[in-house]
Amino acid sequence: MPRPLIGVTLDAEAPGGYSKFPWYALRQNYCAAIEAAGGLPVALPHAPDRAAEYLDRLDALVVTGGAFDVDPAIYGGGARHATVVTKDQRTEFELAVTRGAVERDLPVLGICGGQQLLHVVLGGTLIQHIPDAVPGALAHEQPNPRDQAGHSVRLEAGTRLRDIVGADELHVNSAHHQAAADAPAGIVVNARAPDGVIEGIEAPGRRFCIGVQWHPEFHISEGDRRLFAALLDAARGR
Secondary structure: OOOOEEEEEOEEEOOEOOEOOOEEEOOHHHHHHHHHOOOEEEEEOOOHHHHHHHHHHOOEEEEOOOOOEOOHHHHOOOOOOOOOOEOHHHHHHHHHHHHHHHHHOOOEEEEOHHHHHHHHHOOOOEEOOHHHHOOOOOOOEOOOOOOOOOEEEEEOOOOHHHHHHOOOEEEEOOEOOOEEOOOOOOOEEEEEOOOOOEEEEEOOOOOOEEEEOOOHHHOOOHHHHHHHHHHHHHHOOO
């Protein structure tokens, strides 16, 4: 049986560093995690008008993270916090391809900033800067390396994520200053940090529609591996 084709969104950088011209970026372990789970990853350039053509060929979608934010104007978030940085072309494409995937009931996994974008697509809003909004917040921008755990998350009973990972708690890495702010109709919160910050969401009734605030591609726990395996099972139609 052919490996399912898994679309992976890219980050984008201005000229400088790697190239004197604009360039795309993707950490290798996103692809490695998909390959290890049995998928064939394919990178998706930022062409919003091609989103439907990509989706015609894909079996699932992974929306990745990055050091930028969804423009609060998109979700009615009010005045932009001073810490907010946007990448408008990337977000325009990710909104188009994620909305299209949700409409088609294509399996979707949102990771970190990708979870936040998925939350917005599903009708949610975001906390623009956790330290200013959550009293006593954890260090969600962890000081230790990203391939180590930064804090734990509690998985909510009865959720698909809890069933997938087979545990009530996971130790996860943490590299974000924003988070989902609510759980509107159609969204279930499936994980929270000890400070109450939402760490995961899902849309029940869909084939596979899950977002997590951490980076499971680092495979810090067996639960991270199981999450990618579940995505691939959904992509195969199991």
